[in-house]
Amino acid sequence: MSYSRKPGTLDEAPDLETASPMAPVTTVGDSGPVGMKGGGGTCGGAPRLRGWPRSISWRRDFPDEREERPSDEDEDAQIHPEAILDDDVSVCRTDGRFRLGTFGVRLMIVAGDTWVVRAAKTDALLAHEQGHFDISGLDARQVMRDLAALRADTTEELQRLVSERLERSRTDSQAMSDRYDDETDHSRTADAQRRWETAIREAIEGGHALRPPA
Template sequence: MCDNPSPARNNRPVPPGPSPDIAHAGFGSAQPQGAAASPGQPGPTLIGWPRQLTWSDFRDIQNRPRGESEDARISMGFRPGRVRVVEEASEHRLGEMEFEMVLNAAGSWAVVSAKTAELLAHEQGHFDIVGLCYRDLVAEARTLRGRSRNRLLLAMREHDQRADSLTREYDTQTEHGRNQANQQAWQRQIAACRQSGMQLTAPPLNAAE
């Protein structure tokens, strides 16, 4: 994902193949359900998001790791399936394939004594911010056309960079969840974007006042 991830999440790619550290829990029914293919229009789809986090997704620890200033961290990754490129009229597009948003259980932890509904909601925000960016990535991937396969795939990196930028802004503006007014503003913004399909942007902070 990124060379210098947000302090509250370690959002690095997960290599292909099964891993005992990946949690494969079910996901919820919020709309839109990722970037699903339209009938008669096969193409990339997103799985693994949206879903509701629980404390069982985190490894229990008794104290913060050295150098940490927070009481929980969610670790995520993006696993592309087998890439299929289809040629149409001398251009290339992505064919049927799955992009999977995954949790890295080994990198997701919470201090037992600090577990609260508010802290879990903050970590859910990290998860949903990245999920929304991946949803948009997959939706755009369905429309991309290009004469070069590399150009087609490289064009999707901007969504990964946007996820990293938004999650940093989220932590800064919410003070890692401690500023409840700003936290609630972000939660409303995330919920609205999940329901409407709009691209996520930072919320106007006076909306919580």
């Protein structure tokens, strides 16, 4: 799994999803809050995270079935989740400082960069790809919380802080996803895979950041 490859078509998931058994690449597509508007209005409600948690499936989320893996790959499937900041982001002022007002984050799958080798579609491999999706979801949840907590003296400073947090998300999520692949050998090391699934489930259910297994 990689977040650095050229994105393809974004395949949006519905807002209402069934949480995965693990409770089942974040990267964020925008460099900053596109459509940021306002600056003195009433602050909106709580931010929204859509498209996660949910269980992924071969049929729905991996429409690109291949006969063999690409020559430069050592895995039989790849999923590319993207955490996207909504275009319509408002700014409000609280106690003389600027913050984001109404905004939301969506976890989507880049369909053009998500594929599976047809003969390799097993439950174990799908569980591994679910882990990648959930790592991105956990990062998206933390990004949403961090963006909501930002405060700045000017809207320009707020824009800069938002952009920096989104960029850090790309780096952090990629590093976590790479570590997951390295330690599980793309799901081939069963004990490591189970430890990661437990850590991911605990982070989702506990509402905290992912703590990789020791």
